Amino acid sequence: MNRRQIRLGFIMSAVCVLITLMLPLPLAGTPVAALMARPLTFLLTGVIVLLFGFAAGFRGLSAIVIGFIGAGIMAEMTLMLLRDPLIAGDAASGFWMVVIGVWLASWICVVALAGLKPRSSAFRKAIDLAIPLLFGAAVFYLWEVVVRGAGVPPALLPSPSAAAAKFMASLPMLGADFVQTFIRGVLIGYAIGCSAGLLVAILAHRFEFLGRGLLPLGNFFSALPLVGVAPIMVMWFGFDWPSKAAVVALVTFFPMLVNALAGLQAAGDIERDLMRSYGASYAQTLIKLYLPAALPFIFNALKINATLALIGAIVAEFFGTPTQGIGFRISTEAGRMALDMVWAEIALAAIAGMVFYGLVALAERAMTFWHPSMRA
Amino acid sequence: MPVARTAWCTHPLVKRSAPVVTIVTVLIVVWYIGAVLMNLSLVRGGFEREEAPYTMMELLEGTMSAERPLLPAPHQVVGAFIESVFGYPPTAPRSLVYHAMVTLSATLLGFGLGALLGIVLALAIVHSRVLERSLMPWIICSQMVPILALAPIFIVVLGAIGLQGLLPKSIISAYLSFFPITIGMVKGFTSPDPMQMDLMRTWSATSRQVLSKLRWPSAVPYLFASLKVAITISLIGAIVAELPTGAEAGIGARLLAGSYYGQTIQIWSALVAAAVLASGLIAIVSYVERKVGRRMGART
Numbered sequence: 235m236n237r238r239q240i241r242l243g244f245i246m247s248a249v250c251v252l253i254t255l256m257l258p259l260p261l262a263g264t265p266v267a268a269l270m271a272r273p274l275t276f277l278l279t280g281v282i283v284l285l286f287g288f289a290a291g292f293r294g295l296s297a298i299v300i301g302f303i304g305a306g307i308m309a310e311m312t313l314m315l316l317r318d319p320l321i322a323g324d325a326a327s328g329f330w331m332v333v334i335g336v337w338l339a340s341w342i343c344v345v346a347l348a349g350l351k352p353r354s355s356a357f358r359k360a361i362d363l364a365i366p367l368l369f370g371a372a373v374f375y376l377w378e379v380v381v382r383g384a385g386v387p388p389a390l391l392p393s394p395s396a397a398a399a400k401f402m403a404s405l406p407m408l409g410a411d412f413v414q415t416f417i418r419g420v421l422i423g424y425a426i427g428c429s430a431g432l433l434v435a436i437l438a439h440r441f442e443f444l445g446r447g448l449l450p451l452g453n454f455f456s457a458l459p460l461v462g463v464a465p466i467m468v469m470w471f472g473f474d475w476p477s478k479a480a481v482v483a484l485v486t487f488f489p490m491l492v493n494a495l496a497g498l499q500a501a502g503d504i505e506r507d508l509m510r511s512y513g514a515s516y517a518q519t520l521i522k523l524y525l526p527a528a529l530p531f532i533f534n535a536l537k538i539n540a541t542l543a544l545i546g547a548i549v550a551e552f553f554g555t556p557t558q559g560i561g562f563r564i565s566t567e568a569g570r571m572a573l574d575m576v577w578a579e580i581a582l583a584a585i586a587g588m589v590f591y592g593l594v595a596l597a598e599r600a601m602t603f604w605h606p607s608m609r610a
Numbered sequence: 611m612p613v614a615r616t617a618w619c620t621h622p623l624v625k626r627s628a629p630v631v632t633i634v635t636v637l638i639v640v641w642y643i644g645a646v647l648m649n650l651s652l653v654r655g656g657f658e659r660e661e662a663p664y665t666m667m668e669l670l671e672g673t674m675s676a677e678r679p680l681l682p683a684p685h686q687v688v689g690a691f692i693e694s695v696f697g698y699p700p701t702a703p704r705s706l707v708y709h710a711m712v713t714l715s716a717t718l719l720g721f722g723l724g725a726l727l728g729i730v731l732a733l734a735i736v737h738s739r740v741l742e743r744s745l746m747p748w749i750i751c752s753q754m755v756p757i758l759a760l761a762p763i764f765i766v767v768l769g770a771i772g773l774q775g776l777l778p779k780s781i782i783s784a785y786l787s788f789f790p791i792t793i794g795m796v797k798g799f800t801s802p803d804p805m806q807m808d809l810m811r812t813w814s815a816t817s818r819q820v821l822s823k824l825r826w827p828s829a830v831p832y833l834f835a836s837l838k839v840a841i842t843i844s845l846i847g848a849i850v851a852e853l854p855t856g857a858e859a860g861i862g863a864r865l866l867a868g869s870y871y872g873q874t875i876q877i878w879s880a881l882v883a884a885a886v887l888a889s890g891l892i893a894i895v896s897y898v899e900r901k902v903g904r905r906m907g908a909r910t
Contacts, residue, residue: 344740344744348740348743348744349740362743365740365743365744366743366744366746366747366748368744369744369745369748370748373748391767443632444629446629446630447629447630447631447632448629450630451633451634454889457842457889457892458884458885458888459845459846459849459850459884459888461846461849461850462849462861462865462877462880462881463881464865465866465868465869465877466874466877466878468869469680469869469872470680541753545850549853552866553853553866553869554869564763568763573763573767580755580760580763584754584755588751588754
């Protein structure tokens with residue numbers, strides 16, 4: 235998108251706000267309910283139009299920052315309007331016009347931001363981080379405004395702010411669920427499954443016959459819907475966390491086996507010959523050559539397993555739990571139509587999953603810094 | 611004198627399958643031993659409750675034919691599987707074929723939706739730098755959300771709108787399966803090397819022409835690789851979507867019912883059905899892949 239289009243976008247956003255001055259805000263309202271009649275919003279409208287005017291006039295980063303400030307004030311204005319019981323639930327064209335303006339302005343800003351070609355690498359990193367964050371913020375804003383403006387019943391879809399409020403209000407319960415599902419079920423099962431997979435892979439690498447037999451089987455098993463064993467594990471290990479850990483261990487075992495085996499075979503012939511010429515024992519070769527060469531593959535499996543593990547634990551909870559755990563809470567609260575609690579649990583699971591994945595990725599960066607894909 | 615080896619020993623087919631056969635055999639033997647050990651106390655308890663005298667042989671036989679064993683013996687599972695597949699007409703609710711069809715239809719619909727969404731997203735990402743930078747992190751994040759957690763909500767919400775049955779399950783399996791396709795196709799669409807892209811530019815090809823003549827053909831191998839991953843994932847999604855929703859039919863429903871009533875053999879035969887379904891679906895995708903590859907002039 236070139237500069238002219240960006241300028242046009244800002245002017246369009248300003249026009250959106252100006253049109254709003256004439257349109258009704260709530261559905262059933264009199265014309266008095268328009269933006270014009272409220273002194274504060276009338277003032278804000280003027281400020282926003284002015285800001286967008288500036289944004290259209292400036293170039294580069296300053297235009298973007300001014301545009302974002304304008305979009306932010308506009309977003310705040312819609313949220314302020316939503317506090318009015320007349321508007322919340324049956325907002326009319328005027329309100330939606332402002333929302334469209336917010337969307338348009340922030341979209342233009344993100345596009346302009348992505349088009350910047352910064353010189354310093356720190357600045358570029360900041361932009362790379364800012365773009366997805368702003369995109370996410372816009373998505374959450376639209377969700378919030380649509381749910382509250384159109385009056386979507388909370389039993390269908392709660393607004394993000396309601397879910398966040400519920401999240402903050404029920405921290406102890408969420409903490410207990412987190413410990414039950416994540417610390418006990420996921421982490422223990424993950425540790426067992428991944429280390430068992432790695433161990434078997436090493437054995438299969440040491441004894442070729444075993445390897446040739448295990449590889450096709452491992453490939454076959456890792457394609458199966460293994461979470462289906464959850465009811466069996468609950469039957470064997472009881473309702474508490476051991477059965478969840480067992481499911482997680484089983485689900486994570488095969489991806490690790492297959493990947494680690496491929497990784498152990500990734501060491502080059504020349505390096506292997508070198509180890510032989512040093513007279514290294516198998517244990518030495520394993521520690522100094524095979525395992526380091528396999529690390530990128532092992533981390534790949536660890537990352538795949540990080541998502542699989544959480545799924546496995548939550549599914550296992552559908553088959554029976556002591557009255558705790560993310561999966562248990564989700565299924566019971568969904569049954570009671572308490573969707574804000576469900577979304578709070580989902581946020582918890584998502585945050586836990588992302589942090590877990592992030593930690594694995596950080597460990598990968600620290601341990602396989604030598605690999606070409608990390609140096610790029 | 612060297613050890614005389616018969617010809618069949620060195621036949622490539624034997625050499626390739628011998629390790630697999632050995633390990634499968636070992637696994638089956640371990641399974642039988644496990645079945646005996648795990649069911650022993652159960653069977654002994656049964657005998658003692660009836661205060662009937664029992665011999666070791668009877669005890670062993672009991673572990674092999676218990677009605678609700680902790681671990682059913684392989685032949686029991688196979689027997690139950692064959693009976694529930696061939697023993698009933700395919701539309702009877704006791705027939706595994708019926709349940710497999712229910713799950714399969716949700717899987718295929720979800721797979722289709724997921725593949726479509728995945729390819730469209732990949733196209734958008736490849737063609738727009740803004741979308742690549744704003745969307746890609748969120749696509750990765752979307753897979754961090756345990757979708758199964760979302761399954762009950764989808765069912766409840768879509769049920770409230772009036773959608774029931776197939777679609778909620780398919781949406782879940784589509785949500786799970788679009789991800790590998792997007793990732794694979796982005797890689798595939800960007801796989802032509804710069805020289806080829808330059809060549810297209812020298813011909814002043816439009817981006818649509820570049821897509822149809824260069825990007826798309828070179829993405830086909832990536833497409834099939836990710837389709838194979840995606841189809842098993844969408845099967846998992848369909849099965850799991852049946853769990854929290856109290857579905858009455860489908861492999862997931864069989865698993866759930868089996869676990870409620872302690873029908874272990876039923877659980878195991880449902881698992882076997884899922885395995886058969888998964889390998890069948892992968893085989894079909896591989897077959898199409900080979901056909902398409904040959905048509906496109908792949909050397910295999």
